[in-house]
Amino acid sequence: MATKTISVDIKTVKNDVYLVEIFKGLLLTLKHFLKIGAKSAYLAPTERRAGKLSTNNRATIQYPEEKWVPYPQYRGLHRLNKDEQDRTKCVACEMCATACPADCIFIEAERSPWADEFPNDPKREKHPKIYEIDVLRCIFCGFCEEACPCEAIELTEIYDFAAYSRENAVYDKEKLERVYDLTKDGKFYQEGRKLDFEF
């Protein structure tokens, strides 16, 4: 490709006195620097989204006493959704396990206890006997959520689920459904809830 030549007119007054712009920039920095200590400066994201004004005027938060509330699209711990009658929505199709790049979902299917209630819907005839996610291997890409045809698996806002053993980091169906109970209203951190299983 041929080089393109651009002619720049440097003989304008504005360009001659470009130092003015530099000072403008420095002034802005100074303004913000001086603002620290004044009200309404920086808010922790938690408070900003809760619509609160900063009271302590710090950009940091006092974790773990104070919990950060992630953004709605945050990809944290998984949950298995249930329908209105508390039956798992998952149909054990293994789309999530197939899509998962970390190969950390293990599913074993069986005939569901509620199969007879849906004679015309083979989808509800199947459910997972075993559904396990090894969150140590999970890379929280969210592919499982995207692959799921039943909106059964979802990633939640929960980020603090470090475990003391590898076994406890494998989430089975009961745990994942419990996560659903805790997060279905989307207020896990706002309500100060905690995961109530063994770690």
Next chain:
Amino acid sequence: MPKIKLNGRVLEVEAGKTILQVASENGIEIPHYCYHPKLSVAGNCRMCLVEVQGMPKLATACSTPIMNSPPARKIDGEFDMVINSKSEEAAAAQKSVMEFLLLNHPTDCPVCDKAGECRLQDYSYGYGRGYRRAVEEKTPKPKKDLGPNIALYTQRCILCSRCVRFCDEIVGSHELAIANRGCHDEIVTYPGKPLENRLSGNVADICPVGALVTKDFLFSARVWNLKKTSSVCSGCSAGCNIQIETMAEKIKRIQPKNNENVNSYWICDDGRFGYNEIQDAKRIKYPRKKDQSGNLSQTDLKTAIAEVVEKVNSLKKIYKPKAIGFLGSAHASNEENFLLNKLARKIVGSSNVGLRAAEITNDEVVFKSGFKIYGDKTPNRFGAKVILGSENAQEIYEKIKNGEIKALFLLGGIPETGFLPHEEEIFSKLELLVVVDYLDSDLTQSADFSLGGKNYFEKQGTFTNVQERVQKFNQAVSSQGSFVSDVEILQELMVAFDKSWKEIAVSEIFNQLAKENEFFRGMTFYKLGQEGMLKQ
């Protein structure tokens, strides 16, 4: 021979073959549902429509034969036929057929067991429209039971009639039919007559969609996760070629594998579902030994074998080598019988070798197509006979009864039993009974030493079927536990008796067998290939 042009490729083919046959022989895909190479041509799915130059309408590739044209009417002066399955018109027809087939289809692929190997999925992707234009409600057709092994997801059926033709033409039982009209069409069985022929599992294989399913496989795995191992069925002496499909070292299903010399595309239900029994059988987890007071105790293979050798050597001194008897098995592979025979005749020096096999049952069945389920439930009677040079165990039994034989080595392998009739009484006369069998049975419990072994899914070898065809079976799962294969146990025994024996792999054992035995001459393990070999 007619010269044709098929999708731009110039071919010279036999007259009388159909376009679809020619295409599949030459690796050209023409989508089709109702055509099956072993069933009559129904021409009802209309998926195989192709454009044939000079014909007024699109033609079905499955039913249009290749023909010669008179010289004056040759196309471009040289071609007898010019066929195109990818022309605009053909593609439009394929698209419409797909749309029709999917009109009332539930498209519940996520829970459908066929997903991943479903023609409707594949062709929808390759030839379909990709979206639904119809706004009408679908007519629900609930799932129903057709028989003990087969269920029908009625709404998924595309009415290709393969299953009906299978029952009519291969089984000859006429158990299935299509009832009703229009969108209420469905596959039915006759009142009070479920689908229960002994080949019923095959309808699930040939169903191009997920309508017919075996209850055994239903929900148990997604097909793309299955590891496939080709092998030979051990259920009877037919030696049907199969594909063992496993996941996480568990067998999920068994499917037939095409071998026109043996089983064509079919297997019987005994072979298809029989794996459960073998897989769940109670097994010997470690070599076992019985002491004087009859208590069983765990031991390890090395110790057990050392003790066996010591005992045999002392018996050999008191009596003669021929006081040691050997019973090979029609349920064991050629290699295992070969090693036992060698151990007997070469190493111990006894010619008291017999063949142990379950009686031939009388449930031999021949179906309309000629497919046969044999009454002889042993996979390797012929091979064992040729190798051991013995037809049965009668002589050995007699010699045990009259005290000529004091010690007996026995290969087990009968899938469901320990003792055969009368054996318990006869064997009680023995001073030493050594059994190589995986099954925890009355036989292995009364043996002085039972050395364990692997079941047929965990090992490799060859069987010689009733047509005298030698075929390979392969290891499909690794054994869960510390099992040692029969071939290794036998070789360890041989080494313990005679240090000059070198342990070799199954393939080499077979090659050696081929060198030493007239019947197997000219064969090698490698040459057996996928189809097996007859006597050269």
